[in-house]
Amino acid sequence: MPWLILIPYFLLFAFLMAVVVVVFFWESSLILTRAPFIPMPTDVLPNIVKAMDVQSGEMVYDLGCGDGKVLLACQVQASNAKFIGVERSWLPYFIAKYKSRKSASNIELIRKSFFKVDLSKADKIFVYLFPALMNDLLPKLQKELKPGAKVVSCDFTFTKKEPKEVIGLKRDPKLLGQKLFIYEF
Numbered sequence: 632m633p634w635l636i637l638i639p640y641f642l643l644f645a646f647l648m649a650v651v652v653v654v655f656f657w658e659s660s661l662i663l664t665r666a667p668f669i670p671m672p673t674d675v676l677p678n679i680v681k682a683m684d685v686q687s688g689e690m691v692y693d694l695g696c697g698d699g700k701v702l703l704a705c706q707v708q709a710s711n712a713k714f715i716g717v718e719r720s721w722l723p724y725f726i727a728k729y730k731s732r733k734s735a736s737n738i739e740l741i742r743k744s745f746f747k748v749d750l751s752k753a754d755k756i757f758v759y760l761f762p763a764l765m766n767d768l769l770p771k772l773q774k775e776l777k778p779g780a781k782v783v784s785c786d787f788t789f790t791k792k793e794p795k796e797v798i799g800l801k802r803d804p805k806l807l808g809q810k811l812f813i814y815e816f
């Protein structure tokens with residue numbers, strides 16, 4: 632059948648279209664949010680879980696949760712807490728939705744800008760965001776967070792707030808995930 636010869640071309644076309652769609656969604660995440668979707672290296676997760684130290688009944692947020700891997704790691708440690716991931720970009724949001732589909736109902740994913748989410752009930756917040764975005768976020772955190780709320784940031788700091796603790800992760804300097812900064816509000 633002569634049309635069979637077209638199958639490889641069709642598959643190549645479908646593959647190229649898939650690449651275009653993925654690149655489009657990744658780039659749109661960069662343009663829309665000023666912090667692209669870069670997942671946390673998996674070997675840093677135990678350090679984050681330890682630094683977050685989530686307790687039963689706490690409200691935990693990951694602002695810009697990407698594929699949700701930090702929340703999923705924390706949830707294993709504290710299944711009685713409530714976890715909320717806020718992600719603006721479609722691609723990481725859908726990946727997080729898919730990855731958390733079998734998890735308990737204590738993980739909620741919200742697809743919107745974290746600047747539009749009320750954080751007044753948060754006990755712990757995790758962030759892995761670029762410095763400019765950190766600084767834009769600080770006034771909102773100072774206004775909304777209750778006294779004693781804790782923010783753990785990977786690698787990036789607020790310019791106008793000193794961390795309470797800095798945890799060096801002793802990793803190869805070329806790798807992502809060098810330090811955790813712990814802030815108390």
Ligand SMILES: C[S@@+](CC[C@H](N)C(=O)[O-])C[C@H]1O[C@@H](n2cnc3c(N)ncnc32)[C@H](O)[C@@H]1O
Binds near residue numbers: 695701745758
């Ligand atoms: C470096 S990734 C971190 C992903 C995840 N927290 C992790 O550690 O694996 C930053 C994420 O923040 C998201 N983001 C940036 N600005 C945002 C905003 N205003 N609202 C919601 N998500 C945002 C980006 O789309 C991206 O997925």
